[in-house]
Amino acid sequence: MKQLIIVALLAALAAAIPSLLGENPYIIGLLISVLMMAALSSAWNIIGGFAGQYSFGHAAYFGAGAYTTMILISSWNVNPLAGMVAGIAIAAVIALITGSIVFGLRGHYFALASIAVAEIIRLSVLNFEFTGGAQGILLANVTLWGLDLNSKDPFYYGMLLLLVVTLAVTIWLRKSKTGYYLQAIREDQDAASSLGINLARYKNRSLLLSAALTSVAGSLYSVYIRFIDTSAVLDLRLSIEIILTAIIGGVGTLWGPVLGAILLVPLAEMLRSNVIGDSLVKLGIVSETSALGVFLSENLAHAHVLVYGIITVLCILYMPKGILGLFRRIK
Amino acid sequence: MIEPLLKISHVNKHFGGNIAVSDVSFAVEEQQIFGLIGPNGAGKTTLFNCITGFYPVTSGDVIFDNRKINNLRPDAVCRLGMARTWQRVKPLSSLSVLENVMIGAFSITRSLTEAREKAQEQLTQVGLSDYATQLAGSLSIGLKKKLELARVLATKPKMLLLDEICGGLNHTETDTLLQIIRDVRKQGTTIVFIEHDMKAVTSICDHIVVLNSGVKLAEGTPAEITRNQEVIAAYLGGGYHA
Numbered sequence: 001m002k003q004l005i006i007v008a009l010l011a012a013l014a015a016a017i018p019s020l021l022g023e024n025p026y027i028i029g030l031l032i033s034v035l036m037m038a039a040l041s042s043a044w045n046i047i048g049g050f051a052g053q054y055s056f057g058h059a060a061y062f063g064a065g066a067y068t069t070m071i072l073i074s075s076w077n078v079n080p081l082a083g084m085v086a087g088i089a090i091a092a093v094i095a096l097i098t099g100s101i102v103f104g105l106r107g108h109y110f111a112l113a114s115i116a117v118a119e120i121i122r123l124s125v126l127n128f129e130f131t132g133g134a135q136g137i138l139l140a141n142v143t144l145w146g147l148d149l150n151s152k153d154p155f156y157y158g159m160l161l162l163l164v165v166t167l168a169v170t171i172w173l174r175k176s177k178t179g180y181y182l183q184a185i186r187e188d189q190d191a192a193s194s195l196g197i198n199l200a201r202y203k204n205r206s207l208l209l210s211a212a213l214t215s216v217a218g219s220l221y222s223v224y225i226r227f228i229d230t231s232a233v234l235d236l237r238l239s240i241e242i243i244l245t246a247i248i249g250g251v252g253t254l255w256g257p258v259l260g261a262i263l264l265v266p267l268a269e270m271l272r273s274n275v276i277g278d279s280l281v282k283l284g285i286v287s288e289t290s291a292l293g294v295f296l297s298e299n300l301a302h303a304h305v306l307v308y309g310i311i312t313v314l315c316i317l318y319m320p321k322g323i324l325g326l327f328r329r330i331k
Numbered sequence: 332m333i334e335p336l337l338k339i340s341h342v343n344k345h346f347g348g349n350i351a352v353s354d355v356s357f358a359v360e361e362q363q364i365f366g367l368i369g370p371n372g373a374g375k376t377t378l379f380n381c382i383t384g385f386y387p388v389t390s391g392d393v394i395f396d397n398r399k400i401n402n403l404r405p406d407a408v409c410r411l412g413m414a415r416t417w418q419r420v421k422p423l424s425s426l427s428v429l430e431n432v433m434i435g436a437f438s439i440t441r442s443l444t445e446a447r448e449k450a451q452e453q454l455t456q457v458g459l460s461d462y463a464t465q466l467a468g469s470l471s472i473g474l475k476k477k478l479e480l481a482r483v484l485a486t487k488p489k490m491l492l493l494d495e496i497c498g499g500l501n502h503t504e505t506d507t508l509l510q511i512i513r514d515v516r517k518q519g520t521t522i523v524f525i526e527h528d529m530k531a532v533t534s535i536c537d538h539i540v541v542l543n544s545g546v547k548l549a550e551g552t553p554a555e556i557t558r559n560q561e562v563i564a565a566y567l568g569g570g571y572h573a
Contacts, residue, residue: 177437177446180426184434187423194383194417196409196438196486 003171003254011164018153028152032224034265035159036217041245041257042166043213048243049252050173051206052186054111057098057118058242061211063234064091065218067125070137070228075130080144084219091215092208094121099204106189110203115236122234136229155224162220163258166213170254182206186252237305244308248315250322259323264311268304276300334397336361336490336521337382337413342391344374344381344545351377353545354391359490359538364512364522366536366553368529370566373542375525376418379492383415384408396489410438412489416479416496418525424468428459428478431467435485453481457511473504480511490521497531509535529567533557541566 014035021027040062048054068090069083078086094117102113125131142149149155173179181202184192193199222228245264250256270276277296280286286293319326335358344352352374359365367375380386382393384405393400400408414435423431432450433443440446454460457477462470467478476496483491493512497505509531516522526532532539533553541548541556543565549556556562 175443177441177443180430180434180437183426183430184423187425188421190385190405191417191421191423192434193385193405194409194415195435195482196406197434198404198406 004168007164007167007171011160014160015157018156025152028156030266030269032152032156032159033269034261035156035163036221037241037245037265038258038261039159039163039166040214040217040242041249041261042163042170043210043217044242045246045251045253045257046170046173046182046210046213047203047206048210048246049256050179050182050186051203053203053207054243055114055207055210056111056236056239056243057114057116058210058214059234059236059238060094060114060118060121061091061214062218062221062238063121063125063230064094064211065215066222066228066233067131067137067218068215069219070139070222071130073142073223074137074139080142080149080219080223083223084216087215087219088212091211091218095207095211096204099200099207103200103203103207115239118234118236118239122230122236125234126230132229134229136227136232139223139226142223142226149223152224155220158220158224159217162213162216167254167258169209169213174254178202178205240305241308244312246322248311248322250324253322253324256322256324263323264308267307271300271304271307274300333361335359336396337523338392338394339378339382340392340394342378342381342393343389344377344386345389351545352381352542355542355545355547356391357540357547357550359521359523361521362516362519363537364516364524364535366532366539367523367525367542368527368532368539368556368566369542369548372544374545375542376494377545378542379415379494379525382408383413383492409486409488412487413492414483414486414488414490415492416476416483416494418494418498420472420475420479422467422470422475422478424466426467427463428465428467428470429454429463431478432481432485435482438486449485450481453485456484456514457481458507472499473501476500476504476508477511480508484515484520488520490523491515492523492525494525495527496524497526497528505531529557 017031018028040058044055044058065084065087068087069080072078072083072086073080098113098117102109126134181197184195184197185199185202189199218233222233245260246257248264249258249260274297277300280296281288281293286296315322337359340356342352342355355378369375377386381388384400384403384407388401395411395413398411400411423434429450432453433446436446436449451460454463457480459474459477459481462474470478480496497508500508505528512522512535524536536553539553539556540550541562548565549559549562
């Protein structure tokens, strides 16, 4: 209950930000990315953190939401919210098929299968005609109940709502039979099974929940950007970023994935827009014409995945329970 | 005539060409404390795994509470009322002692409050209530064994299969545990007991089956078993005196 109140208070604060910022699309855009990664990473946490089943293919569910929504809107002019619901259904079907095949097996089969399924889906979408193939899908404009969705604010609130729902689900899980069963599965599958826990059923449940929430993020993202292709919504890189955000923030905790997103998304953006390289030059630490200066301005922008990787290695070595684990015992 | 609670008939378990359990039959009556003994590698744990659904039997039948349970999964077996502990304890390490036992209790209730109450009762029964908030992984081996017991008891089993629950414990710890097991039986639970400690076995069991190399060597009361020449030769050693 206490946690739920904290989430509600923080959400109320976050909801006030757009009106405080005024007209600042760059910052709103960045905040939408932070909220989206926080929601994605929290959703992944339900299967990865609670049940301990590491999915390396969550881009598949994100892409399922994004592609289903965009295809329905562009071909049949369906209401975007109906597109979102259809996206959830498609993501659920993918989750159920994956789960029913691999959750009967022990070991790392799920991690491997999740990559395989995501890649099969990515390659299929790339080669099908109705998905736009390599060109992707572009929408000129999207309306919802006559409202033009060209402004960024609705998506800010949409992502915020999704994050709040995901956190609420996490809080509920921590205080429910299902949540305890998932943690038992993470800790020891034989013990869990001998205590009456149907392993496959509970793993499937948590994957389904995680996939549904992930697909909603995909739907929101696609309508927000109004352009999708496989490299934007189905890439393995996205799956990896979701996991790294959770690991760096703190796997299995409520706030870890949120903290990870708050730290990593702006960091990635700073690298991408070369803020770090530029400020090193401006501060006079590196000369713009020196070999290092030229190298940084050319390459640092592409290095955000490398930086993620380095941070992850440092995290695993020095704080295996993530940033949050440094402050308190994982609960 | 009352049917036995558990009936094992002609159970075989082969791993490839390796015969781990060969044509073993016995019956466990309700409210018995039933001992399963034998040297290392005799097939005791394998037989436990076959009974509780962790291994499929190669042939033969396992009948529990008038139901054939050969092909059930372990969780289904547990929900029918047969619970087991592990020779190598399996605590849910990053959860608290109380939460470990609550997970057992969730097999009979959905409610969090009820599960917590039942878990607390169970911790009191085994004498672990002082450790309720500690992480299960931080307990000593003796306390981990007690936790295993509390956790399976929380599932309210009709039958309890204990795999070397006294292994690695000192005399005082063993005595406390044996007393708890006697109490559990008094409350109506049937107990099957794998054990190496002959003193523990003979003091607590009503009936004993001896396995050797996967074959049933002997069966009888503790007094009969300790007098049995074959058992003495195979397991107890020449100098054993009951």
